[in-house]
Amino acid sequence: MGNSASSATQETASNVTQAVNQNTTPQTGMPPNHRQFLTQNPQNGEVAYPSECPMHAQQAAKANEAQAAAPAQAYPSECPMSAENGQMLVNTPNDINPLNMMPPPNQRPAPDQPFLLPTERQKSSIPKAGAENDFWQYPSQQMFWNAMLRKGWRWKESDLAAKDMDDIIKIHNANNEQAWQEVLKWEALHAYECGDPKLKSFGGKAKDFSPRARIRQLLGYELPFDRHDWIxxxxxxxxxxxxxxxxxxxxxxxxKFALLDVRPAMDSWDNVWDRMKVAWWRWRYDRQEASPVFANDQQNTGPSTNS
Incomplete structure (x- = not known):
């Protein structure tokens, strides 16, 4: 009887094992009524699980981790798709060139620009520091137009013509050339130590009035319409x-139309001494020219002529 019971038990276990093996798949171990939801990649034989399957969730989590670890797509600073730049003419602080406090050159016409503008740039007479025989370049008319748009200006309010932009560029360039000539007059005080000064960087501070400009305002004079700091x-x-x-x-x-007040900043003893010397010279020789003795001497001698 014991042998009969043992034989019956083995037979039952064998039947159950056979039934389980017949009703599952070797790849998944799942019943056949679930196999209809599976797909198999013919190239690598991998099985794709339904979205409700926990194994599918594990694969999705691994895919998300790999995507997060991948490097982000980098767009050009002027591209409208850039996450930091909401529009074509807006640049981020990271794009600013520290040498001239300007964003990268933008030579593209604005979306609502009424006329095309030249993109040619004129070379100045101002030597650039850090380079041999290299000079600063002035912005083109198109670059100047885009720069004004970035500062909030809108052409419809001014009703500019193409000829006006040409005049604006020429005025801008003439003012900078004049400013550099004034800088060279101060630098002549140090010609013995450096005979080739160069412009390293510059930036505009239109609303940051200097102490000298504020003192002049208290005396009844108008404030300057612009200010630059040059290094x-x-x-x-x-x-x-x-x-x-x-x-x-x-x-x-x-x-030329601007009156320029160019002087070294009083942020070093050398600059303070230079300004004290020039102030003394101006006071001395202006006073001498205004004196009656100097006027009489000049009238008696008269201008010298060569025969």
Whole structure:
């Protein structure tokens, strides 16, 4: 009887095992009524599980981790798809060039621009520091237009014509050339130590009025319409200059109209000493020219002529 019971038990276990093996798949171990939801990749034989399957969730989690670890797509700074730039003419602080405090050159026409503008750039007479025989370049008319748009200006309010932009660029360039000539007059005080000063960087501070401009305002004078700070490379030594631009009235034929107040910033003893010397010279010789003795001497001698 024991043998009969043992034989019956083995037979039952064998039947159950056979039934289980017949009703499952070797790849998944799942019943056949679930196999209809599976798909198999013919190239690598991998099985794709339904979205409700826990194994599918594990695969999705691994895929998300791999995607997060992948490097993000980098777009150009002027591309509208950039996450930091919401529109074509907006640049982020990371795009600003520290040498001139300007974003990368944008030579593309604005979306609502009424006319095309030239993109040619004029080379200045201002030498660039850190390079041999290299000079700063002025912005093109298109670059100047885009720069004004970035600052909030809208052309419909001014109703500019193409000729007006050409005049604006020429006035801008003439003012900078004049400013550099004034800087060279100050640098002549140090010609013995550096005979080749160069402009390293510059930036505009239109609303950051200098103490001198505020004192002049208290005395009844108008405030400057613009201010620049220039960093001059004096053969390895950095010297900061402050330039105030005042309205000079009508534009001259050479496109000069601004009155410039150029002087070294009082942020070093050398600059303070330079300004003290020049102030003394101006007071001394202006006083001498205004004196009656100097006027009489000049009247008696008269201008010298060569026969």
């Amino acid at each position: 001059v490379d004096r053969c390895g030594k950095e010297v900061r200059y402050v330039i105030d631009y005042y309205d000079g009235g009508e534009v001259a034929k050479d496109y």
